[in-house]
Amino acid sequence: MYKISQFSKISGLTVKTLRYYDESNILKPSFRNEENQYRYYNDSDLIKAMLIKKLRTLGFSIMEIREVIETVENENDLVYILQEKKKLIERNISKEKELIEKISSNTFSFETTHKINDYPIEKKEIQKILVASIRFTGKYSDLDKYVPILYKTVKNNKDGKHFNCYFDEECVENADIELCIPIKEYIVDAKIECKILPKIKALHTIHYGGYDTLYLAYRAVFNYANTHHIEILTPIREMYIKSPGMIFQGNPDNYITEILLPYEIEGKE
Secondary structure (H helix, E strand, C coil), X not given: CEEHHHHHHHHCCCHHHHHHHHHCCCCXXXXXXXXXXXXXXXXXXXXXXXXXXXXXXXXXXXXHHHHHHHHCXXXXXXXXXXXXXXXXXXXXXXXXXXXXXXXXXXXXXXXXXXXXXXXXXXXXXXXXXXXXXXXXXXCHHHHHHHHHHHHHHHHHXXXXXXXXXXXXXXXXXXXXXXXXXXXXXXXXXXXXXXEEECCEEEEEEEEECCHHHHHHHHHHHHHHHHHCCCCCXXXXXXXXXXXXXXXXXXXXXXXXXXXXXXXXXXXXX
């Protein structure tokens, strides 16, 4: 058995580090004196200590090391873990390269060519409409998997461009979203719901360009609503007059998005 100071000298780990590893349940001493709480280590602990040092040099986090210590029983187990770690690093490298490309291809300006005055705001009455829809709670990016399902189900029955209804007043991690397509007649299918959206009165504007600058249109509409003391209701609608295709994204500068912020909904008190 080795005292903690002796074990520190043998393992090359500082006493402070050994105490931290003990508290973190990574490397606990084989024996602890109940009277004075002194830590004592043996040769099995040394094998663990050398493994921990090696894992640290390979970029393993404390959480990862803890899991390795708890699960690895032999060299074969360790080989599998190292292969998994290698794949994780490769994925991270790929993500970092993508980020570098994005940084290289993007610029940021504190000035924008879009001003509030660039967005004429109108009060518009939208008639009730029959739609096929999929409503879900999730990330905004989840729309990518629901759009193809909706189009595939509707097929030639569609009667216009798809649009989204957002039921949350603010931006949230898990959003309440309804994806809709106007249709000519009712469809019976378990994957979708057919319904009539009520007539609404809404503030209306058009955004030309990519979705990364869509916030400018919202800023303009909310500014108008606040100035004229208009209470905005949900769901807000985004109508995709011209949008990315199912396969090719196309030029974002050519996207056209209509924004409708309801302030009066038929049948809603």
